[in-house]
Amino acid sequence: MSASRIPDIEAFEERAAIAEYDGGLTRLQAESLAAQEQGFASGGAYWRWLAEYVSKRGLG
Template sequence: MPLIPDIDEFEERAAIMEYDGGFSRSMAEDRAAQEQGFRDAAQFREALAYYLHTGRLGGWND
């Protein structure tokens, strides 16, 4: 089953971890992506870009 990138959830969780949790922005984004099942923020963004470009989920990591 392909992972579904949720940009709103990603941004909200990263902001909370950065400002309330004291994480660096990079670490907060990685953690927010991991909460959605992605390896890191880079993989999350790759999946999101693929979805926005093609309108399909999955296939971005093939």
């Protein structure tokens, strides 16, 4: 994931919810799928990137 591109949080949450509830995936699996669609290796990588971004920008 390019550091200059901010992930689409709404799309991530929507995709994960659909995959979890309609697709029968666990939340972890659903977040991983949603994160991969945005170019991340996993849901954990997505959340780490987002936390670092917020921390560096002083938004937290």
